Amino acid sequence: MPLTMLPIGKEAVINECRAKETTRKFLEGLGIIPGVSVSIISEIKGNLIISVKGSRLALNRGVAQQLMVQL
Numbered sequence: 001m002p003l004t005m006l007p008i009g010k011e012a013v014i015n016e017c018r019a020k021e022t023t024r025k026f027l028e029g030l031g032i033i034p035g036v037s038v039s040i041i042s043e044i045k046g047n048l049i050i051s052v053k054g055s056r057l058a059l060n061r062g063v064a065q066q067l068m069v070q071l
């Protein structure tokens with residue numbers, strides 16, 4: 001399921017990134033890679049604040065929809 005469907009506070013593991021190559025490389029630089037646990041901290045106007053490896057990151061809805069996660 002896409003990251004945008006994950007309930008706030010639940011933890012999931014990233015399975016794959018369906019974004020373009022440049023976006024994928026950017027996300028990898030932030031530590032958002034397959035196998036990493038993420039959780040949604042909050043949602044503001046469709047955009048997400050997520051927790052990855054103890055850091056908080058903001059993702060817009062379009063990018064978050066391209067990240068597939070599994071509970």
